[in-house]
Amino acid sequence: MKLVVVSGLSGSGKSVALHVLEDLGYYCIDNLPLGLLTALGGQLSGPGGRTPERVAVGIDARNLAGDLERFPAMLEELAGHGFESETLFFFAERETLLKRFSETRRKHPLTDGSLPLGDAIDAEWQLLEPIAANAALHIDTSHTNVHELRDLITSRVGREEAGLSLQFLSFGFKHGVPADADFVFDIRCLPNPHWEPELRALTGRDFAVAEYLEGEPLVEQMYAQIRDFLATWLPHFQRDNRSYVTVAIGCTGGQHRSVYFAERLGAHFQDQLDSVQVRHREVP
Template identity: 55%
Template sequence: MKLVIVTGLSGSGKSIALHTLEDQGYYCIDNLPVFLLPALTEELSRRHDHLFNLIAVSIDARSPSADLSTLSTMLRPLKEREIQCEVIFLEAQDDTLIKRFSETRRKHPLTDEERPLAEAIELERSLLEPFLTAAALRIDTTHTTLHELRRVIRSRVGERANNELSLLFQSFGFKHGVPRDADFVYDVRCLPNPHWHQALRPLTGRDEKVQRFLESDDLVQHLKEEIIGFLEHWIPCFESDGRNYLTVAVGCTGGQHRSVYLTEKLADHFNHCGRNVQTRHRELP
């Protein structure tokens, strides 16, 4: 049996993630109190019913703080019952969460007459820290649309074979902030910038003219080969340690040219090596 625990900050997209897993064949339970998790998994594993081979539960910060802090203790016996368990943690920047609650006019579950929204978000982060620590996959939805989030959940969780490492290469622009969900961040701002060439400025790293420009530079190719060598060496080490997800972020100034080009090339290389690879260009429409 495979169990996916979907958790994270209110307004970050937990419901979207859970509904996407339901579409992928998971039996889903929303807003499960933490103290019921051991009893649920024990009962479902005892039944040996194929209906419950894939389970996804959503847990939020409304459970008592004492229960939230015992997560690691609750998860430990699951391996003994041969239950494959993954914690997926969704989050977003505070100003994005505040904007989403303002637009939807929803009430944050931890707000009250004495606790405004900003303080509720801060409290929620603190309460859910044990889940973030245990998370196999951390997804920052600050710059993610609903459609993109559905695609990420489908490709990285729903369609991933058991124990297969999911490798995401993501380009981004430093001027828009560094992705908080990345395991490795490569800064490629030292490379020649197509932005300063008038004919290349409106293009992206996916366009042939930009690719030819960057491929003609030895420094670009040298950095690409060094990143590939590093990842080829260390990815097996992460796999042997039980990691199921790895996110590699490549950043340039605006996230349009250099980072997009290298992200595409890295993804192509590891895809040809037989890896489960996804790509995302955060700053491209």
């Protein structure tokens, strides 16, 4: 049986994730008290009745601190009931969460008369650290809208049979480094199409930009080295039963070079892996 634990910071997209998993055929339980997790596993794996093959539970910070600290031990106990568990942890930048709560006027679950919103977000990070440390996939939703998040969950979680799920993510360093990346490659040293007036308004997905970059020897050398590095080490991640790998490619603004590299690498590894996704953080 497959168990997906959905956790993370309030306002980061946990509810959206559970709705997507429900659409994918998971038996979903939101806001489950963590102390009941192992009991749920025993009940679902017990004799009698129809046992769901895939279960997803939402866990938030409204739990006893002792239960949160025992989370790794609970997963081990669930493995004894025949559950293959996987934890997804959602988060976003502090400023993003503050803005989301301000816009929706929702109350943070840890706020009260004496604890302001910013302090509640910080406290939630600390409480959920044992879950975050055991998560197979950390998803930063700071720059992700609802539709993009749905697509991301569907492509990365909805295909368990695909084995390793590989994501190439382009970004601009001037907007910050993605916190959920496993590998970060800095390609700002390469020739920049931004300084060519006829290319400035285009992106790395346009033929003219690709043609310009492919004419630069340094670009080809960098591409080949990143490609060969990943080709060497991705099989080791697969043998270690790794489910997700995110490769972030960064240039200055995230419009030309990083987009081109992400697209080209994605096309190359599409022929070798069943689940390859390309995302561009700064380009629609």
